[in-house]
Structure formats: C-alpha cells, structure tokens
Amino acid sequence: MDEIVKKALSAKRESKCIEFKAAFDPNSAQDWCEIIKDIIAITNSGSGVLIFGLNSNGSPSNFELAPLSKLDPATITDKIYRYTGYNFSEFEIFECDKNGAKLVAVRIFPVSIPVVFENPGTYSIGNDQQRTAFAKGTIYFRHGAKSEPGCSDDLRRFVERQVESVRRSLLKGVRKVVQAPLGSHVTIVAAKDLKIKNESATPIRIVDDLNAPAFRMTQDPNAETKYLPHENLSDGLFDEINNVLRANTLLTTGRKGFLLGEPIYYRIYAERQHVRKKSSEIELLANAGLNQFYAPMIYWLTCLPYEKAADLIRKMCNEPKSPCIYHVLRIAILLGSEVCEWIKALWTKRWGKHSQAPAYFHTFLGMCKAAQKEDSLFVALKIPRILSDYIGQDDVEFDEALQSSEVCEQLLSKACMDVFGGESQLRGICRDLDVLAHGREIIAKSTQIGRPLIAESISIK
Numbered sequence: 156m157d158e159i160v161k162k163a164l165s166a167k168r169e170s171k172c173i174e175f176k177a178a179f180d181p182n183s184a185q186d187w188c189e190i191i192k193d194i195i196a197i198t199n200s201g202s203g204v205l206i207f208g209l210n211s212n213g214s215p216s217n218f219e220l221a222p223l224s225k226l227d228p229a230t231i232t233d234k235i236y237r238y239t240g241y242n243f244s245e246f247e248i249f250e251c252d253k254n255g256a257k258l259v260a261v262r263i264f265p266v267s268i269p270v271v272f273e274n275p276g277t278y279s280i281g282n283d284q285q286r287t288a289f290a291k292g293t294i295y296f297r298h299g300a301k302s303e304p305g306c307s308d309d310l311r312r313f314v315e316r317q318v319e320s321v322r323r324s325l326l327k328g329v330r331k332v333v334q335a336p337l338g339s340h341v342t343i344v345a346a347k348d349l350k351i352k353n354e355s356a357t358p359i360r361i362v363d364d365l366n367a368p369a370f371r372m373t374q375d376p377n378a379e380t381k382y383l384p385h386e387n388l389s390d391g392l393f394d395e396i397n398n399v400l401r402a403n404t405l406l407t408t409g410r411k412g413f414l415l416g417e418p419i420y421y422r423i424y425a426e427r428q429h430v431r432k433k434s435s436e437i438e439l440l441a442n443a444g445l446n447q448f449y450a451p452m453i454y455w456l457t458c459l460p461y462e463k464a465a466d467l468i469r470k471m472c473n474e475p476k477s478p479c480i481y482h483v484l485r486i487a488i489l490l491g492s493e494v495c496e497w498i499k500a501l502w503t504k505r506w507g508k509h510s511q512a513p514a515y516f517h518t519f520l521g522m523c524k525a526a527q528k529e530d531s532l533f534v535a536l537k538i539p540r541i542l543s544d545y546i547g548q549d550d551v552e553f554d555e556a557l558q559s560s561e562v563c564e565q566l567l568s569k570a571c572m573d574v575f576g577g578e579s580q581l582r583g584i585c586r587d588l589d590v591l592a593h594g595r596e597i598i599a600k601s602t603q604i605g606r607p608l609i610a611e612s613i614s615i616k
Contacts, residue, residue: 156251160260163204164253167213169300172203177216179207179223188276188288191235195270196295196302197263198245200309201316203297206251208258215256223259224250231261238289240273269294269305269313307416314422400436413443418575420448421585425571427454438463445471449479450582451567451589453486456604457596465608472498480515485535485590487519488526489597490605495523497609531598536590563591 163173174193180186190205197203207223210216228248235243245264252258272295276288289295295302296309400423413420420443423430430437437458444452445467456464471483487495499520506512526534567588573581597604 157262159202160204160251160262163206163260164251164258165213169211171200171297171299172197174203174205174300174302175209175211175213176205176207177210178218179220181222181226184278185280185286185288187234188238188278191238192276192288192295193302194231194235194243194246194261194263195239195272196297198243198266199269199295199305199313200297202265203263205261205263206258207260208256209253215253215258217256220257220259224257235270238272238274238276239270241270243270265316267317269310307414307419310415311419314419400430400440413439413447417448417450418577420444420450421571421582422575424451424454424585425568425575427568432458434460434463438467441467445482446476446479449482449586451571451585452482453589453593453597456486457593457600461600461603462607464604468604469608472501475513475515477513477515481518482586484515484519484522485594486597488522488531488535489590489594490601490608491531491598492523492526493609494601494605495519495526499523532590532594535594536587560592560595563588564593567592 159172166173169175174197176190178186179190193205197205208216208218208220226248228244228246231246231248232243235241243266245266247262249260249262250257251260272289272291272293275291277285278288280286289304294305294310296305296313297303420440423440424444430440437455441452441455441459441464444450444455456467459467468483468486471480475483483498487498502516502519506516522534567585570581570585570588574585
C-alpha cells in the first residue's frame with residue numbers, strides 16, 4: 156500500500172489528491188458521470204486516490220460495496236473512453252479497510268497528456284430534466300477537494316510537471332553515464348593504442364580543440380549520426396506542448412484569444428519548431444504574440460499561408476494599439492520598401508495632419524528613412540546594448556550571433572524558457588532575438604507576403 160493510500164485512510168477530509176465516495180451504484184448514469192469527472196480531474200492534476208465507502212469526513216459509510224469490488228477495470232476504461240475518446244488505464248483497483256470496514260480504492264496515476272472531455276456527461280434527474288456533470292471540450296482539474304474546469308494556471312502547472320519529469324529522466328540517464336562502479340579506473344590512452352574488447356562499447360575522446368564536433372540530440376531518427384544521437388526521452392514533452400495547444404483551442408470554442416497565459420505562450424515558443432503546423436493554431440499563436448502579449452511571433456508568420464500573414468498585419472495597421480504596434484514596424488521594415496510605403500500612406504492619411512500624432516508614427520518614419528541606407532534586419536532590430544550583454548553571457552560573440560540565425564534561434568529558445576521560468580524582464584530580449592532568428596525568413600518571403608497586403612486599397616476604419 157503506497158503512501159497516498161495510507162494518507163487517505165487516515166484523512167478526515169477530502170483534498171486535491173483524495174476523494175471519498177460514500178456510495179456507488181454501477182447502474183446509475185449519474186454516479187458514473189460524477190466518478191469519471193473526479194478520476195479525470197485527479198489524473199490531470201498529478202495523481203491521487205478515490206476511496207469508496209467513506210463519508211466526506213473520512214468515516215466509514217458502511218455501504219455494501221461487493222458489486223463494486225467485482226467490477227472489471229475494463230468497464231471503467233470503456234466508460235471513460237465514451238466521454239473522452241481516451242483508453243484510460245492509469246489506475247489500479249484494490250480492497251482495503253478502515254476500522255474493520257471494507258473499502259474499495261481506485262489508485263489514480265498521472266497522464267502525460269491532459270485528458271479532455273469530448274462528449275458531455277449528461278444524465279437524467281427525473282421529471283424530464285437533465286443535469287450535466289461536465290461539458291464537451293472541458294479539461295477538469297482538482298481545486299482543493301473539488302473537481303472543476305481547468306484554468307491557465309492548471310495547464311501551466313501540468314506543463315511544469317511534465318518538463319520536470321523529462322528533466323529527471325534525462326538527469327537519471329546522465330548519472331548512469333558518469334557514475335562508474337566503485338573501484339573503476341579511467342585511463343587516458345593514445346588513439347593508436349586503443350583496443351576495445353567489448354564491441355558494444357563506443358570510444359570517445361576529450362579534446363581541447365574548439366573546432367571538434369559536438370554531441371547534439373535530434374528528434375529525427377533519420378538524422379542520427381555518430382555525433383547526432385537520436386533522443387526519445389523528449390518525445391512526450393513535444394507531444395505535451397501540442398496537446399496543451401489543442402486544449403487551448405477547445406477552451407476557446409466560439410471565442411478568440413490565447414487563454415493559457417503569457418508564460419505558457421513563451422514555453423510553446425521555446426519549442427516552436429515542434430508545434431504541429433495546423434493553420435488555425437498557428438494563426439491563433441501569431442495573433443496572440445502580435446495583438447495580445449507583444450511577444451516574439453515572427454516564426455508563426457513564416458509558417459502561415461501568405462494571405463493569412465498579410466491579413467494579420469493589415470488588421471494591426473488598421474487597428475493599432477500600443478505597444479504591440481511596434482511588431483508591425485519591425486515586420487514592415489523586413490518586408491521592404493513597397494510595404495513601408497503602403498503603411499506610410501495609410502498612417503499619413505490618418506495622422507499626417509494631426510499636431511500630436513502617436514510616437515510610433517514618427518518612429519516608423521525614421522525607420523523607413525534609415526532602411527534606405529542600412530541593412531533592414533538591423534534597422535528592424537534597433538540593437539540595444541542590453542541584447543549584446545545577454546548574448547555575451549553564453550560566451551557567444553555578438554557579431555557571430557548577428558550573422559547566424561541558428562545561434563540566435565538557440566538563444567531565443569533559451570530566453571523564452573527563462574521567461575517561462577519567471578524572468579519576465581527578458582521579454583524584450585526575446586523580441587529582439589526573434590528578429591535575428593527569423594527576420595531573414597521574412598525578408599526572403601517579403602514579396603509573397605507583401606503582395607496581398609499592398610493589393611488592398613488604403614482604408615481607415
């Protein structure tokens with residue numbers, strides 16, 4: 156009997172990981188819906204136990220549980236599948252007792268992907284009336300002793316648990332590599348003298364040559380090489396990111412916006428290359444970064460159909476709001492002179508005769524003038540000193556970072572993870588690195604994105 160079950164048997168009240176059921180009728184649709192809701196909320200929240208035969212204060216209810224003790228676990232899996240489309244098997248059923256009273260416990264373990272209700276849990280309460288235990292598209296979590304629809308904090312904590320789980324797995328593997336058995340010896344020999352008796356062993360060399368190839372992990376098994384080993388441990392993490400994004404899509408049914416919060420957005424952007432290229436989800440993320448959070452989002456534009464990317468930019472031009480409008484200033488410079496002239500004409504029509512035009516209008520005019528003489532990437536960036544300081548922390552030459560999109564992509568992912576971890580002061584760094592990492596892709600696609608944008612006649616809404 157594990158610790159959580161022992162804790163539940165001695166508890167006098169329910170909690171986040173403990174749920175008591177005084178009675179249960181296997182033939183009752185109401186009882187099944189309420190129990191399924193609690194099981195899913197507990198598994199989404201981490202783990203816990205559901206004990207049948209106890210009142211809410213932890214005292215035995217003396218209810219006859221013989222039918223429940225004979226219940227086939229496959230029945231529970233089938234019932235949950237009916238409402239979630241997921242073959243849930245992360246549980247165990249066993250008998251236990253408290254003060255001589257026989258009880259039935261369902262030990263519930265965590266899932267790697269949040270379980271979403273795909274069908275409503277509706278049951279009859281008589282008099283031609285119905286009640287709904289859970290609605291379609293909802294994700295339930297435990298809030299204290301209650302099973303309730305999740306919020307952005309619940310999903311953030313879920314992602315954090317998964318990230319920590321993957322981190323522990325990786326560290327465990329590292330320990331296996333670096334910890335030799337007691338009495339072992341490490342010998343450094345010349346390569347010509349190296350002889351390997353165990354064919355499964357792989358020789359490695361530790362060198363001081365800065366140009367020596369480094370080991371890197373890859374998610375693509377086809378790209379596996381001697382120096383690029385395939386890594387399976389992170390697969391669950393990337394699946395998790397996509398499923399959290401899918402959960403947001405379900406939660407926003409009939410509405411627009413990214414409901415999971417800014418830290419989760421940055422967590423997703425840190426692994427942006429692993430997000431499934433589903434147009435509706437990419438558009439939602441691009442809109443969130445552009446209009447909602449003033450966060451890095453240029454990568455999403457490179458993934459969208461050109462017309463969709465142009466639509467997002469056009470909407471922001473017509474409905475500018477600070478500080479998000481500065482995204483448009485940068486993107487316009489990257490898209491080239493024709494797009495800049497189109498936006499300049501649009502805003503001149505609106506603000507040209509105003510004595511107090513917005514600051515971004517004057518900033519944009521200055522950037523357009525500078526772009527006639529300088530590299531558009533650096534005009535869009537407007538490199539601040541703080542960015543060079545941040546890049547230098549990673550022993551990366553600033554000039555090298557400016558010329559290497561790949562280096563900037565890695566730095567951008569790291570900075571996004573730092574923001575996710577609570578370092579919100581790095582959000583500006585992320586936006587700057589976003590230009591360096593993906594600005595060249597926008598420049599390369601400037602004609603395709605710019606053409607549908609400037610094809611629209613200038614209008615003021």
